[in-house]
Amino acid sequence: xxxxxxxxxxxxxxxxxxxxxxxxxxxxxxxxxxxxxxxxxxxxxxxxxxxxxxxxxxxxxxxxxxxxxxxxxxxxxxxxxxxxxxxxxxxxxxxxxxxxxxxxxxxxxxxxxxxxxxxxxxxxxxxxxxxxxxxxxxxxxxxxxxxxxxxxxxxxxxxxxxxxxxxxxxxxxxxxxxxxxxxxxxxxxxxxxxxxxxxxxxxxxxxxxxxxxxxxxxxxxxxxxxxxxxxxxxxxxxxxxxxxxxxxxxxxxxxxxxxxxxxxxxxxxxxxxxxxxxxxxxxxxxxxxxxxxxxxxxxxxxxxxxxxxxxxxxxxxxxxxxxxxxxxxxxxxxxxxxxxxxxxxxxxxxxxxxxxxxxxxxxxxxxxxxxxxxxxxxxxxxxxxxxxxxxxxxxxxxxxxxxxxxxxxxxxxxxxxxxxxxxxxxxxxxxxxxxxxxxxxxxxxxxxxxxxxxxxxxxxxxxxxxxxxxxxxxxxxxxxxxxxxxxxxxxxxxxxxxxxxxxxxxxxxxxxxxxxxxxxxxxxxxxxxxxxxxxxxx
Numbered sequence: 093x094x095x096x097x098x099x100x101x102x103x104x105x106x107x108x109x110x111x112x113x114x115x116x117x118x119x120x121x122x123x124x125x126x127x128x129x130x131x132x133x134x135x136x137x138x139x140x141x142x143x144x145x146x147x148x149x150x151x152x153x154x155x156x157x158x159x160x161x162x163x164x165x166x167x168x169x170x171x172x173x174x175x176x177x178x179x180x181x182x183x184x185x186x187x188x189x190x191x192x193x194x195x196x197x198x199x200x201x202x203x204x205x206x207x208x209x210x211x212x213x214x215x216x217x218x219x220x221x222x223x224x225x226x227x228x229x230x231x232x233x234x235x236x237x238x239x240x241x242x243x244x245x246x247x248x249x250x251x252x253x254x255x256x257x258x259x260x261x262x263x264x265x266x267x268x269x270x271x272x273x274x275x276x277x278x279x280x281x282x283x284x285x286x287x288x289x290x291x292x293x294x295x296x297x298x299x300x301x302x303x304x305x306x307x308x309x310x311x312x313x314x315x316x317x318x319x320x321x322x323x324x325x326x327x328x329x330x331x332x333x334x335x336x337x338x339x340x341x342x343x344x345x346x347x348x349x350x351x352x353x354x355x356x357x358x359x360x361x362x363x364x365x366x367x368x369x370x371x372x373x374x375x376x377x378x379x380x381x382x383x384x385x386x387x388x389x390x391x392x393x394x395x396x397x398x399x400x401x402x403x404x405x406x407x408x409x410x411x412x413x414x415x416x417x418x419x420x421x422x423x424x425x426x427x428x429x430x431x432x433x434x435x436x437x438x439x440x441x442x443x444x445x446x447x448x449x450x451x452x453x454x455x456x457x458x459x460x461x462x463x464x465x466x467x468x469x470x471x472x473x474x475x476x477x478x479x480x481x482x483x484x485x486x487x488x489x490x491x492x493x494x495x496x497x498x499x500x501x502x503x504x505x506x507x508x509x510x511x512x513x514x515x516x517x518x519x520x521x522x523x524x525x526x527x528x529x530x531x532x533x534x535x536x537x538x539x540x541x542x543x544x545x546x547x548x549x550x551x552x553x554x555x556x557x558x559x560x561x562x563x564x565x566x567x568x569x570x571x572x573x574x575x576x577x578x579x580x581x582x583x584x585x586x587x588x589x590x591x592x593x594x595x596x597x598x599x600x601x602x603x604x605x606x607x608x609x610x611x612x613x614x615x616x617x618x619x620x621x622x623x624x625x626x627x628x629x630x
Contacts, residue, residue: 106247108437113265113444116281131479134274135460136201136365141276143371145283147378150362152282154181154353154383155289156450157238158510159390161443165413166331167394169403171319173331174394176342178387180349185380187354192376193369194529197618198611201364203357203521204465207543209611210528211536217465219543223520224357226547228458230509232451232494236263237502238414239447245415246440256502262447263495270452270459270487275365278452285445286382292442293389296417296435299424300396315398320407325398341578345511348580352514355521358457369618396420412507417443455494459486504567508559511580512550519546519585527593529615532608538597546589553581 132138141149159181167174200206203220240259244251247258304310312326319325328342353359366372397406397416400423409415421439425432463483520543527534527542553576554560562572613619 104433105437105440109246109440109444112441116269116444116448131464131483134480134483135464136361137274137276137279139365139367141279141365141367141375143366143374144378145279146362146366146371147375148286148382149279149282150185150359150375150379151382151386152279152286152449153359153362153453154185154379155285155386155446157235157242157443157446158450160289160446161238161242161414161417162412162507164390164394164397165406165410165416167391168315168397168401168406168416169320169413170331171315171325171395171398172328173342175391176328176346177349178391178394180346181353181387182380182384183350184353185376185383187350188359188363189373189376189380191354191525191529192363192366192372194615195360195363195525196366196372197369197615199614199618201361202461202465203360204461206360206528207524207539210534210607211539213536215536216539219540221462221466223516223543223547224458224461226516227357227513228454228490229494229497230506230513231454232490233498233501234507234510235447235451235454236266236495236498237506239263239266239443239451240498240502241410241414242418242440242443242447245409245418246436252503256499259502260495260499263491263498266448266451266455267488267491267495269448270455270491271484273452273456275361275456278449278456279362279365281445281449281452285442285449286386288438288445289442290382290385290389292438293386293393293417296421296424296439297389297392297396299435300392300400300420303400303424311399312395314400315395318402318404319398320403340583344578344580344583347586348511348515348518348582351518351522351582351586352516355517355525356454356457357461358453361457361460362453393417393420396424400424411505451491455487455490458490459483462486505565506567508554508567508579511559512554515554515580515582515585516547516550518582519550519589523586523589523593526590527597528611531597532612533597534593534608535597535600537600538593538595541596542589542593545592546585549585549588550581553584557581 130138159178163174163178163181165174166177195206198206198209200209203224204217207216207220236259237255239262240255240257243258243262244255247254249258301308301311304314316322316325321330324330363372363375366375394416397413397420401416401419403413406413406416406419409419418436418439421435422432425435460483463479463486523542523546524539527538556574556576557579558566558574558577559579560566560574561568562574563569566574
């Protein structure tokens with residue numbers, strides 16, 4: 093098994109890494125001590141985040157453990173296909189930029205609140221809670237698994253058993269962070285993470301270029317030569333998940349990634365923390381620039397890992413290349429040097445920050461949805477300590493479920509669950525937001541048909557896709573019931589969700605146009621019109 097750290101450097105690396113974790117714990121505990129029992133202060137920081145601060149935090153949301161480790165690993169192993177996936181991160185923010193001002197002006201910051209813009213009653217909020225749960229649990233599973241692999245590699249124990257133990261330990265630590273967090277606290281961590289990540293990736297990239305006499309062409313040629321398939325490395329189709337049926341698999345994967353990521357619940361929550369709709373747009377513009385720089389560095393890091401370490405050695409550690417940044421950090425400097433120890437340690441700390449912030453943000457947003465949309469309304473509580481306690485309890489339960497499933501499925505290839513979650517978001521949230529903001533006849537029946545129809549199609553199509561059976565990378569490769577040939581369901585589920593939303597709305601009795609005029613004025617100006625008043629806690 094490849095050991096990127098080495099016995100001489102492992103002691104200092106582990107000591108500094110544990111010290112970094114301890115400082116992070118103390119910092120978040122100090123931030124938690126300043127919290128009150130006002131839910132909106134915890135959920136959206138009283139809508140007080142400045143455009144620049146929130147822009148950095150929004151960029152930090154995009155630097156998750158999946159993008160940092162899995163995407164760079166995909167580039168290192170599969171070249172062009174991984175490069176195309178990385179570019180989607182910038183396009184995602186472009187889509188969100190079109191919706192950000194409307195989301196903020198609506199006054200809503202949870203899926204339940206947004207779903208109830210055009211529909212009354214508990215049904216839309218229940219649908220939002222179901223969708224939030226289906227999106228959150230798979231993402232928690234995969235991110236905690238990735239964290240366990242990285243930590244096990246850092247301490248030199250890359251066996252399956254060691255990875256499971258590290259996954260459990262990291263999961264417990266992250267559960268603690270998430271249980272004491274609020275939006276302002278996680279925003280501070282995001283803001284710190286962004287420059288540290290960019291500088292670290294830039295340093296690693298420059299050190300890799302130095303090994304090739306500062307010639308990017310030589311680095312790319314070396315990456316191609318050391319890849320698993322030199323003749324196919326810089327062409328589309330090497331990655332099995334994008335191969336087959338011409339461009340349809342690739343198009344489907346890009347749609348899921350772009351549309352799904354743009355409407356994730358934790359990003360909607362962060363938009364709600366902006367002061368105004370215009371400041372939300374400005375935050376998104378700042379985030380787009382920062383994420384563009386991150387994606388560029390991520391691409392160069394992936395190719396540099398293939399050139400310096402080699403795709404075969406990266407794949408020998410884990411099949412999805414999630415260890416490639418740490419392997420690259422250990423390979424750009426000579427063994428035994430103090431600089432090498434520092435670089436590996438910093439890269440490990442960056443990976444830890446990515447795990448901490450990503451899992452905390454996803455879990456916190458889901459818990460806010462349940463506490464605000466389910467518990468508070470069921471108990472008629474919109475403020476106070478009990479709703480905050482419900483939030484903390486929801487965080488612990490979500491982390492416990494995600495961690496248990498992650499440990500139980502550690503030996504199975506469950507990375508497709510991230511794509512499944514994004515497909516659910518693209519199919520169940522994106523159509524509803526588009527109809528809610530732009531179509532005057534959209535109503536309750538159309539919303540419920542769109543959400544539940546899109547969700548049902550995502551589950552059924554994914555179950556009968558090549559990611560579950562019939563292929564070497566499937567969940568159950570020994571059986572075959574994959575009658576649907578694509579790896580993501582969005583080419584069917586997204587158009588179907590739009591159709592169901594339209595059909596349900598036109599067959600529903602009643603006129604929703606008067607209500608739409610109020611909503612339209614609100615999302616354009618951020619102000620209410622007429623005698624109708626929207627609860628500010630929504």
